[in-house]
Amino acid sequence: MTYTIDTLSGQSYSDLYHAFMEAFADYLQDASHVTVDSFTNRAIKNGVDPALSAGAFTDGRLVGFTMVAVDQFNSTRCAFDAGTGIIKPFRGKGIAKEMFDFLAPRLQEIGVKHFILEVLTENAPAIKAYQKAGFRVARALDSFELFFEDARLDPGTHAPIEIETLSKSELPAYQSFFDWQPSWENSLSSVARIPNQVTLLGARYQGERAGILVYYPMLNWILCLAVKKKFRRREVATHLLATLKDSIAARVPKVRMINVQHSDRGMVAFLEQVGFQYTFDQYEMEMALVPSSQNPGRLPVRHYSAAGGVLVDADKVLTADIYLDGELYEQVNLPTHHQSRRLELAWKYNLENGPHRVKLVWTNPEEGYSIDVNSLLVYGPAPDHP
16 A cells, blocks of 8 residues: 655645545544534644644555644744544554654754654553664653542632633733643643633632643543642642533533643542542653754754752753662653653553662763662551651
């Protein structure tokens, strides 16, 4: 079967939607609920640019696609894979790689430094293929859902908290409330691009801005939930969620919250406390892109990087391999940027009880930087030393 690679310019969102539904018919996550409207609005929200996206065509039919968006992310010009799919008869032919190679010079010309994508952690073949192409796992992202009948949202009645409706123009005032960079899907830039209805709730504590919640009705997703540090543990997030519940529970039985950074154990614990249930997790993977004089038109990997604990250069990222019992367990990025830094070097749950050996290999050491391991937390059925 022959095919050609070209941009997606001139393709309607309806055409893309039908190709998407065919490509994702056997995906690990059920996509049957996706409508042409929700698909279109999500693409607009993420900033997809057809001229910077690629498709595989055979006899005028779209049989594969990579939808790409470009924006500032972590203070760097980045490209985001908003969706790559190949219909079944055309898989295994290297089409995804050909589309990326086709896009490389276009991304290079507009100054893209990183290419970012998300992949389900259970999709081992895709992860292996991305790693082979040069991508590394940047962080793990967890997703949850809350059934309102099980919600435990009973904020105290005496807290001096007021909930207000915000406008998109107010979003920049809340950027500093986040401990880590929201994923591309959930970034405030994506929120600002939403073309239809979005619910923006702000919380004030004694008149001061204290928290924000962003809810997108079309996808039934909570995109953002953040509380200013000094107002945490004062029921601000609980008030925001309770207000959202009161406004939508009559129409929908549950709400989803996607892409919570796994290492933010405080946020995860809070969500579980108020009734959210874990649903799935995925990796955000990243490849650093630099021009190559030896191979013009290609964007090879550049592993550049970071400092343990000290913000020296916000664009630095240390890389390390984590070995568990002699086998490579994970390749990690350790950014210096305060909003995207990895708060724990590594973690592994559900190990068999007994001795294990963990080794960290710093793969891109650089003078002036260090990786400091300050503590090791071990869970077991009983303490080794009472």
